[in-house]
Amino acid sequence: MTGREIDNLIKLLARLPGLGPRSARRAVLQMLKKPETLMLPLAKALEDTAQAMTTCHVCGNIDVTDPCHICAGAGRQHDMICVVEEVQDLWALERGSSFKGLYHVLGGTLSPLDGVGPDDLRIDQLVTRVRETGVNEVILATNLTVDGQTTAHYITERLVETGVKVTRLAHGVPVGGELDYLDDGTLTAALRARS
């Protein structure tokens, strides 16, 4: 087929989510046409990130500095912590850029069937963090799945002793959403939380 180096590159690219062998080939061909402007910069960015990346010991975010740029950032409200399941949830909230507090990444949800217990998540760290720093409010932003709900309940109970205010994200009709296309669960939640 193609040379061994190119084949190897296609195979590696095809392992990325959202790319298969066919789209990996297209991507490689595109890159081969402009090695200087796309291929070499991409190689460098990958290497730099791989070598510099680290997990923030405070919140669990992935970044190139520890503490991460959010925990270390000026202009963030340090008395508010938003608890999310995974790093991608943190990124999603940051894209909205309406939340100016700090985060805490759990690293998953409680899931007895998969053998994930409280010790496998960063829950103890959260409780310690709430107790030791002057946190006024913990916003639970776990997903509205069974596991996400269970985890939120468990965290709420664990945080009772600290006396911190615990809130949850509102559930309801998405902005721009049409009622006709919404699932029943969201409609029920939206009705119940009407204001």
Place this chain on the structure above:
Amino acid sequence: MTGREIDNLIKLLARLPGLGPRSARRAVLQMLKKPETLMLPLAKALEDTAQAMTTCHVCGNIDVTDPCHICAGAGRQHDMICVVEEVQDLWALERGSSFKGLYHVLGGTLSPLDGVGPDDLRIDQLVTRVRETGVNEVILATNLTVDGQTTAHYITERLVETGVKVTRLAHGVPVGGELDYLDDGTLTAALRARS
């Protein structure tokens, strides 16, 4: 949002065909979870390929050696040349692995509207190559588009003086294709070329 290095990486990845900002983010997150097994090897493969890649001066294929591994390969029939528009067409034919001859990449099609004339394609090189090496058959595998057809006609005329046998790929019903879903052009071609 995320750290500057990670943002930069997402932006570069999002420029690949088939990937947008959202899938680039997913890909980066996936890679951040396994930097040793995916991120660093990918960086190395990209760098190696970018530095080693070259265009074969014989056939126009992109490879890490010149002449490319097909032109230099033992076990290929050197008396047959398959003419394709682009490198991806060559790769597609190689995947089928039923063709054992050599290739010639034109680098596009004749297109007066876009200002692409015979001198912009590797047609002169093809004629010289046919004349100087012992080629028995030239298979035209340009696409069945107006430009592809025009290019094939032009090449056929240019090759008349060399006396080489010029053939075209058969057009017809794809294997596994259903008549009901085929376009009229393909059906007409299949009827005309019935055997």
